[in-house]
Amino acid sequence: MKLYEYEAKEIFAQHGIPVPEGKVITDPDEIEGVMYPLVLKAQVLVGGRGKAGGVKIVENIGEAKEAAEMMLSMDIKGIPVKKLLVYPAVDIQKEYYLGFVVDRNSRRVVAIASSEGGVDIEEVAEKSPEKIAKLEIDPLLGLKSYHTVELGKQIGLEGKTLLDFSRIALRLYKICEEYDAELVEINPLALSEEGFSAVDAKLNVDDNALYRQKFKPKEEEYTELERMAKKAGLSYVSLDGDIAIIGCGAGLVMASLDLIQKRGGRPANFLDVGGGANAENMKQALEIVTRQKGLKSIFVNIFGGITRCDQIADGIVEFGPEIPLSVRMMGTNEEEGKKILRENGYSVSDSMAEAAQKAVELARA
């Protein structure tokens, strides 16, 4: 789960990381008694707001209201802007990067620092990898000040600045642990006359740890269909193609996506009905995927184990999708399932490749 910049900054401040003192507004009229130059920032759960026009620095109240009006009526990467964070602009001398991320390869949290802040860290990694310092953290030992001092040295810091950086890094790691973060990031970590401050803040909490965190789930992080699926207990992700994919088991659904893609089709979604899905679950799954606009065909890929193929077939027939459908069915009650589908005029095969091919052809027709 992603936190908003202003939420992350609140947590950073509570943990002693310097953050520009700001205010969240939802209406341009709320900009009052602030200092200029003033930064206005769209609060949306996507990165790269700067490039998308979601960050503005203004010099007076007139400009501020005009910018706020404009920003509160815009979309960033498809997400409407409803809140702005405003704070007096920091007079930045240099921008650094500091972050902690769960690295699946090393199975550890890795600290990442760079003297090239303010831009995408992926971009720095590509263009000038020598400007990135990395440190794998031993979970038993934890992060020590000799680590963070070394990290700071590697990005060219020294003296008091180095010690300040080291302190911020230790605090940020503490947040990473305490909030079960997948990613916690300050980009840019801005250096000014007054020292370092976190001008931007990112904190993504691992969804698997939400049960022990106190956050309320964020509705706005999901599309309407994703929300519907959540309610129905189905794993669903919206994609941008035109062939809906329904399968049982995440691995099988992933394989189905790959297969469709390989045959030249474009998956419209990922939907896992889970093990032991019945006719009702199948109906709900169809209900959700068929709501997607521009859908051309549906690929249902079922390996019957606990799941019974005849139940899946019943669900399909009862729902009766208007969009052409290709089913692959194998396993428990396979023959019964196929019979039901064939009797009702649906295309069914026990070969995954064949059924996927058919789904792609149906989408093209």
Ligand code: GDP
């Ligand atoms: P992002 O584009 O979503 O990562 O948003 P950021 O909060 O990182 O802002 C983008 C850029 O705006 C930063 O890299 C800075 O260059 C600039 N910026 C943001 N806040 C300030 C500020 O207080 N002072 C100055 N001078 N620039 C700022």
Ligand code: MN
């Ligand atoms: Mn940023």
